[in-house]
Every structure is written in structure tokens, then in C-alpha cells.
Amino acid sequence: MRTAYLEGRSIAALARDHGVSRGAIRTAVADLLPDHIATEEESSAPGLPVTLDVPGKVADFLRVTELEPAERAALDQGVTVRRGQGYTLRVTAVYAVHRQLLARCRPLDGAQGAPAVPAQRKARREYEHRVSTLAPIGP
Template identity: 80%
Template sequence: MQTLAAAGELQRDLQRELTYDGLRAAEAKGSKGGRRPAVPAGTIGDVRTAYLEGSSIAALARDHGVSRGAIRTAVADLLPEHTAAEADGPAPELPVTLDMPGKVADFLRTAELEPAEHAVLDQGVAVRRGQGYTLRVSAVPAVHRQLLARCQPLDGGHGLPVVPAQRKARREYESRVSSLAPTGP
């Protein structure tokens, strides 16, 4: 065991010595190690102007002695993949998939709906649940909230009799919709 430990220690010492020799040789040639510098704060305006005038990222990196990544960071909002909508407006709502009880889906199919709401219901996937079903609906949260508002009569009123099973189904859907992130101000 001592022989193996001594051999391992010798190997580590040799690696350390070779590493230092390599660093000293690179330093003698004028190279320096470490992370490449970022674009200095004073020259960011020049870099952005040159990029807008048509200079390439690689040419700007060579001219300023920094990496291409540093140049990309300095001109990030000017790059083609960056759109003004991303910077100015809020992020668009992404579709959310919720399970809508079948009793709610059946009621909504007979109600007067907007074309977008009809399309959402038509694209829903029915999932069998015992004797009933659940409609798996994918829509943005705003459409889920509109659908929930349209099924308010299931709680009674509006000349419709209260059916406990429908009321329970509507409240179940309401709890799922209310768990979504709240809308803006």
C-alpha cells in the first residue's frame, strides 16, 4: 500500500511540475491565462455603433481584444433573434391544460360561445372517468376564465334549476382555474 501511495504522490508532483512549466512557457511567449476580458464600459457605445453599421461580431472581437461572446452580450438587444415585442410588452400567455368535468363541458356545448371557445372545446380530449368523463382542455388562462364565467348558471339562478352534481362539477373546474397564475393589473 505504501508503494502505491508513493507512486501516486510522485505522479501528482510530476503533473504539478509539468503544469507550472507549461504556464511559464506560455507567459514567456506573451500569452496569459484566465477568462478573456469583457467589453469595457467606455467602449460599449462604439461596439454597438460599429455593429449597427455592419461590422461582424468576429471582427469586433478581434478589434477590441475580447471574445465573440462578450460582443454578443454587448449587442444582445440588437441581434436579429431579439424582437421589440419581447422587450416592450409582457410575455404572451402560454396554453394550460386543465381537466374540465363532463357536466360542465356538456353545459358549455349547449351555451352560446365565442368561436375561440368553441374551438377549444372541440379540440378537447375526452377521458373516461367511471360512468362519466373529463374533457382535457388546452387553452390560455384567459379562455379558461371566460369558459368558467359562462358556466355560472350551473350555480342556480338565471331561470335554471340547481342540479347539485352540476354545481359540484362547476366548483371543481373553478378551483382548477383559480389555481392558475392571476392576470395582470
Template identity: 75%
Template sequence: MPEHAAVGHEDAPTPELPVTLDMPGKVADFLRATELEPAERAALDHGVTVRRGQGYTLRVSATPALHRQLLARCQPLDGTQRVPEVPAQRKARREYKNRVDTLPATAGP
């Protein structure tokens, strides 16, 4: 009987494991001021602040998919009609994007 129980789980996707990335403080500050999903808010709230000179970095542990969601939410930092472009914020978003881009791609259907 035990061999029959394992058969149904072979097609189940493996859950993504959390990955820790450093998020620039300017990105974290922007995200904290926006509407976030509960999982996104929890990831930011559980992040560890690391002081860097005048600013800081937030060390965030989350699944790669959640990091991608957070990155998508900070898209306005690149400048839009509603939000003027600020070079330091744009650079901070680009740094976070470069870190997120190193994560493995999620398996899709």
C-alpha cells in the same frame, strides 16, 4: 441597427401560453349547449375526452384567460331563476373553478 429594432418590443405584453386543465363532463356538456365565441368553441372541440367511471373529463388546452371566460359562461350551473340548481352540476362547476383559480393571474394595465 438591430439594437434599435428590439427597443419597440420591450413594452409588448408576452402572450399567454396554453394551459391544460381537466374540465368535468357536466361542465363541458353545458358549455357545448350554449352560445360560445369561436375561440371558446375551438378549445372545447379540440379537448381530449378521458373516461372517468360513469362520466368523463374533457382535457382542455387554452390560455388562462380563455379558461376564465369558459368558467364565467358556466355560472348558471350554480342555479339561477331560469336554471334550477342541480347539485352534481354545481359540484362540477366548483371543481373546474378550483382548477382555474390555481392559474396565474393575468397582468392588467
């Protein structure tokens, strides 16, 4: 399946071939090819917008947090993608905005004596990993 996808086979065709939903194929491709996706993201210049999936638990927290106008606009323009029981928010923004959003969701780790919810902490770490793959090269 991985080879067929890399050769340009559509997700719909792969879903038909394997008798599963397109969502299952998207999830499988994302899980099987994290390096492929990260390579595409790393190749973009730091000033250009990049698209990252923000876990739903992080997006919910950020929506009720006071944000800068650029951060709020990026969240408001994000596209909701259903994932099993939850969702992700596909956000297109420059690297700096993603870093700011990540910094704002630090309380999800249970800082300052507040109890941490394991699912929220995991979601924040997942978003942190996605943002860290975008780290600009150079000074």
C-alpha cells in the same frame, strides 16, 4: 406510490406492481398530488396555453351554449378522458379562455331562480378551483 411516481416510475409499472388498472393509478396520483399538479400549472406564463380537465357535466353544458370562436375551438379540440361512470374533457387553452368558459357556466349554480342540479353545481365548483389555481401573478 407517490414517491415512486415522483421519482419517475411509469403509471403502467405502478399498476403492475399494485395489481390495479392504469386508470386507478392515474386517479390515485391526481388525488394524492394536487399541490404538485397545481405547482406545475402555476409556473406557466399567463399567455401560454395550459391544460385543464373540464368535468363532463360542465363540458356538456358548454357544448350547447353559445360561445366565442376561441372558446368553441378549445372545446372542440379537447380530449375526452373516461373517469368511472363519467368523463372529463382535457382542454388546452390560455388562461383567459378558461376564465371565459368558467364565466359561461355560472347558470349551473342555479342563478336567476332556475333550479340547480347538485352534481352540476359541484362540477362547476371543481372547474372553478382548477382555474383559480392558474391565476396569473401580477397586475
